[in-house]
Amino acid sequence: MRAVVATGTGGPEVLSVAEVPDVEPGPGEVVLEVAAAGLNRADLLQRQGFYPPPPGTSDVIGMECSGTVAALGEGVVGWEVGQEACALLAGGGYASRVAVPAGQLMPVPDGVDLVTAAALPEVACTVWSNVFMVAGLKPHESLLVHGGAGGIGTFAIQLAHHLGARVLTTGGTPEKLAFCAGLGADVTINYRDEDFVEVVGRETDGGVDVILDNMGAKYLARNVAALATEGRLVIIGMQGGTKAELDIGALLRKRGAVIATTLRARPTAEKAAICGAVVEHVWPLVSQGLVKPVVHGTVPLADVADAHRLMESGDHTGKILLTL
Numbered sequence: 001m002r003a004v005v006a007t008g009t010g011g012p013e014v015l016s017v018a019e020v021p022d023v024e025p026g027p028g029e030v031v032l033e034v035a036a037a038g039l040n041r042a043d044l045l046q047r048q049g050f051y052p053p054p055p056g057t058s059d060v061i062g063m064e065c066s067g068t069v070a071a072l073g074e075g076v077v078g079w080e081v082g083q084e085a086c087a088l089l090a091g092g093g094y095a096s097r098v099a100v101p102a103g104q105l106m107p108v109p110d111g112v113d114l115v116t117a118a119a120l121p122e123v124a125c126t127v128w129s130n131v132f133m134v135a136g137l138k139p140h141e142s143l144l145v146h147g148g149a150g151g152i153g154t155f156a157i158q159l160a161h162h163l164g165a166r167v168l169t170t171g172g173t174p175e176k177l178a179f180c181a182g183l184g185a186d187v188t189i190n191y192r193d194e195d196f197v198e199v200v201g202r203e204t205d206g207g208v209d210v211i212l213d214n215m216g217a218k219y220l221a222r223n224v225a226a227l228a229t230e231g232r233l234v235i236i237g238m239q240g241g242t243k244a245e246l247d248i249g250a251l252l253r254k255r256g257a258v259i260a261t262t263l264r265a266r267p268t269a270e271k272a273a274i275c276g277a278v279v280e281h282v283w284p285l286v287s288q289g290l291v292k293p294v295v296h297g298t299v300p301l302a303d304v305a306d307a308h309r310l311m312e313s314g315d316h317t318g319k320i321l322l323t324l
């Protein structure tokens, strides 16, 4: 099989494609013949040496893919060789074949082609688990999505909008913000020349109920300031650093919550539960075309370094996919 290998840690140039030994399905695992793999910000960190795969996981980069079932491990029920699926992975997605616990396999939603399906697992599982399962966003509440034009952001806006929440979002250019408005964002904020706390103050009655944050340290104080009473701040990214001071007094007065999570490190059983919930609650909206995977473009696996450069440039809107 072919897989992306790294000559060390560093820039995109450390990545190339090579022949590697075939993967075999372990007990409870399924092997997929990969059609496409989604890029994630964490892949850039892993390439740089800052985000090692969890113990026992493939050291090939890649946290999501789509493909065709090629082999079943012992004890797998409910899947057959030849079926199409997409999968949430702990690693191994940048390859022609990957082994995945059966619970992290999801059917391809009706109306979505197999390559595009690779854009769904990370965004759907991250947004559903964090915004709805962890933060418990309700239809009458408001959600602030930071980075609304990114892979996660484009999906979060659509899902929250279609489930009845008021959506505010930040983005870096007027074009990206117009795109976010088209996805259902009610209020758009240019993070380069507007203060989101001020805009939230103007546009809401005392703050937002839930914030989905990709920035971490840089936005912590302002996120707490933008929260409503009993608001929930869910931090899923560290694009603005890892260390910041938290004003506990401000949080106490709001009876607020700050939660930080990562999907990749969760136990297999929890990931399977999240995938099951996504298939139950999110796939029907995708099948009806109400929530759409947003794909910026596809790049052949051999050009993986260019795909990483594109994500680093920030010029993309939505997901970047590697095709096999």
Ligand SMILES: NC(=O)c1ccc[n+]([C@@H]2O[C@H](COP(=O)([O-])OP(=O)(O)OC[C@H]3O[C@@H](n4cnc5c(N)ncnc54)[C@H](OP(=O)(O)O)[C@@H]3O)[C@@H](O)[C@H]2O)c1
Residues within 6 Å of the ligand: 039, 040, 041, 042, 122, 126, 146, 147, 148, 149, 150, 151, 152, 153, 170, 171, 172, 173, 176, 191, 214, 215, 235, 236, 237, 238, 239, 261, 262, 263, 264, 311, 314, 316, 318, 319
């Ligand atoms: N914890 C988890 O389980 C988990 C799972 C998946 C992803 N994530 C995290 O979620 C984040 C988004 O991932 P992704 O795949 O969607 O990446 P992506 O497509 O590259 O999106 C990155 C986003 O960051 C935005 N951004 C950059 N600077 C910003 C600023 N100062 N204020 C607000 N937004 C800013 C960009 O906005 P513009 O393009 O408009 O400049 C872009 O929308 C990443 O931090 C990733 O690590 C976490």
